[in-house]
Amino acid sequence: xxxxxxxxxxxxxxxxxxxxxxxxxxxxxxxxxxxxxxxxxxxxxxxxxxxxxxxxxxxxxxxxxxxxxxxxxxxxxxxxxxxxxxxxxxxxxxxxxxxxxxxxxxxxxxxxxxxxxxxxxxxxxxxxxxxxxxxxxxxxxxxxxxxxxxxxxxxxxxxxxxxxxxxxxxxxxxxxxxxxxxxxxxxxxxxxxxxxxxxxxxxxxxxxxxxxxxxxxxxxxxxxxxxxxxxxxxxxxxxxxxxxxxxxxxxxxxxxxxxxxxxxxxxxxxxxxxxxxxxxxxxxxxxxxxxxxxxxxxxxxxxxxxxxxxxxxxxxxxxxxxxxxxxxxxxxxxxxxxxxxxxxxxxxxxxxxxxxxxxxxxxxxxxxxxxxxxxxxxxxxxxxxxxxxxxxxxxxxxxxxxxxxxxxxxxxxxxxxxxxxxxxxxxxxxxxxxxxxx
Amino acid sequence: xxxxxxxxxxxxxxxxxxxxxxxxxxxxxxxxxxxxxxxxxxxxxxxxxxxxxxxxxxxxxxxxxxxxxxxxxxxxxxxxxxxxxxxxxxxxxxxxxxxxxxxxxxxxxxxxxxxxxxxxxxxxxxxxxxxxxxxxxxxxxxxxxxxxxxxxxxxxxxxxxxxxxxxxxxxxxxxxxxxxxxxxxxxxxxxxxxxxxxx
Numbered sequence: 001x002x003x004x005x006x007x008x009x010x011x012x013x014x015x016x017x018x019x020x021x022x023x024x025x026x027x028x029x030x031x032x033x034x035x036x037x038x039x040x041x042x043x044x045x046x047x048x049x050x051x052x053x054x055x056x057x058x059x060x061x062x063x064x065x066x067x068x069x070x071x072x073x074x075x076x077x078x079x080x081x082x083x084x085x086x087x088x089x090x091x092x093x094x095x096x097x098x099x100x101x102x103x104x105x106x107x108x109x110x111x112x113x114x115x116x117x118x119x120x121x122x123x124x125x126x127x128x129x130x131x132x133x134x135x136x137x138x139x140x141x142x143x144x145x146x147x148x149x150x151x152x153x154x155x156x157x158x159x160x161x162x163x164x165x166x167x168x169x170x171x172x173x174x175x176x177x178x179x180x181x182x183x184x185x186x187x188x189x190x191x192x193x194x195x196x197x198x199x200x201x202x203x204x205x206x207x208x209x210x211x212x213x214x215x216x217x218x219x220x221x222x223x224x225x226x227x228x229x230x231x232x233x234x235x236x237x238x239x240x241x242x243x244x245x246x247x248x249x250x251x252x253x254x255x256x257x258x259x260x261x262x263x264x265x266x267x268x269x270x271x272x273x274x275x276x277x278x279x280x281x282x283x284x285x286x287x288x289x290x291x292x293x294x295x296x297x298x299x300x301x302x303x304x305x306x307x308x309x310x311x312x313x314x315x316x317x318x319x320x321x322x323x324x325x326x327x328x329x330x331x332x333x334x335x336x337x338x339x340x341x342x343x344x345x346x347x348x349x350x351x352x353x354x355x356x357x358x359x360x361x362x363x364x365x366x367x368x369x370x371x372x373x374x375x376x377x378x379x380x381x382x383x384x385x386x387x388x389x390x391x392x393x394x395x396x397x398x399x400x401x402x403x404x405x406x407x408x409x410x411x412x413x414x415x416x417x418x419x420x421x422x423x424x425x426x427x428x429x430x431x432x433x434x435x436x437x438x
Numbered sequence: 439x440x441x442x443x444x445x446x447x448x449x450x451x452x453x454x455x456x457x458x459x460x461x462x463x464x465x466x467x468x469x470x471x472x473x474x475x476x477x478x479x480x481x482x483x484x485x486x487x488x489x490x491x492x493x494x495x496x497x498x499x500x501x502x503x504x505x506x507x508x509x510x511x512x513x514x515x516x517x518x519x520x521x522x523x524x525x526x527x528x529x530x531x532x533x534x535x536x537x538x539x540x541x542x543x544x545x546x547x548x549x550x551x552x553x554x555x556x557x558x559x560x561x562x563x564x565x566x567x568x569x570x571x572x573x574x575x576x577x578x579x580x581x582x583x584x585x586x587x588x589x590x591x592x593x594x595x596x597x598x599x600x601x602x603x604x605x606x607x608x609x610x611x612x613x614x615x616x617x618x619x620x621x622x623x624x625x626x627x628x629x630x631x632x633x634x635x636x637x
Binding site for chain 1: 454502503504506507510511514517518521523525526528531532534535536538539542543545546547549550551552554555556557558560561564565568569571572573575576579580583599600602603604606607609610611
């Protein structure tokens, strides 16, 4: 995948060569001056070893190539990049090192290997790694250093280009047994309130022009002396909009609020897409919201996961509740389709998100809020007042959550499969009831 | 200095087994060479050998530094001081020659790789075979010297010896100069496209 470029070309002497020359010359000179042949013997192996090594040294440096598997992997899965080394005239020793980013760790083998290479035969050195967190990571570069004349000469390091690894979030099994409110699409797995072609029976009525002949209910028609047809509710798909609040990343990765939100978003998206519904996504952690228009199918799931991989918490220097952050949240009611089920994944930190969710709730949108704040998160304690300030913040947050609930916006923690069942049932019932929209 | 040594020692604790063994060989060969060179003499040769001990620690922690060279120098100096103008026993001489060479070689091997690198056993076999061959040639040279007897004192011989020493050093430096040539080209390969994994 990526060829090597020499950082330092050619062979160059090492400190061991200087040591061999100095020791040989010094001992021989001392032998001559002191007339001691034993000093010649002391110098002999060092001199002979140096001569033999230098005479047989290679002329050409070795080459390396880093190959990183392109297939995306899941969190916790293993991937095995390989480094291929080729040398026409093999050096005595080749050292291969692989640089790996955070959240990729060596899995059973060290990241630096000293190996022996045969002449003309490519040597493939595997570097098994294990991913610890979702995201896009650059593996490499790989560095090759050669040693010749048994440590007296060195070449390299030669560096390869890095390779990209894509790690998808681990989607813990999510399932929702309730129907989605307001299924309004053309075809899909949900029963709508409208009559049309579908699988659920709505009743039996007299035949009208335009009815399909195969819908004729012969039993009822015989008794009534008039043609009757079986009417059904149309099967529709629904639109689900995931609102990812990536402005805040609270807690320690890989179990921070952003990690929970991304994994939950991926699991929910996969669930509804698998059932034939349409899923869209808005990432609120940008100055301008990054949005994926609702779609369906496996290719659309890949597109959603691709956007989720770019989710990043804003840095401490940025203040999400001012300027850009407020603009995005203020646009949320306009961006959210009226008939869609909105699922907001947020740690509920800051006033702006509560304002935006409250406004959405008042517009009559079917809205569910998933609380992604880790239960065991604790703040850093730079001062004696930090613990008290944290308690006050938690209490204020609880009060705001209560106010959201009172306004008809349910807030539930993310617990994996079945997290949203109860609240989705309530939201469906509420959505079917007529309501006044302010 | 103390912190650097402490950090280096702590770093040794997490090393692969091959690296620990290699550094043990550096320490063992250097330590035995210093012991053999001094051989019970507390003054003179013993003091010189003692001066080599900090260098021995440096050689273990940083084999690419000057420590191995100081160990070689201290051992050779202590040896020369110990026997003065007398001829030392051949067996002890060969043993010291072997220890000095092995200390030099193991330090060169340790300097050629990162401290946390795993070592291919085939590599150790290759280097071990080279060391065995060199020591065998040294044995032959010792036999030749013993059979040849001690040469008579001669200014011509002394000048020739000096010239030979300088020439040998020059030969090593000349051999170390190698012309730059491009390496072999690896064929391009294709990677398979991936799909998101199913759970």
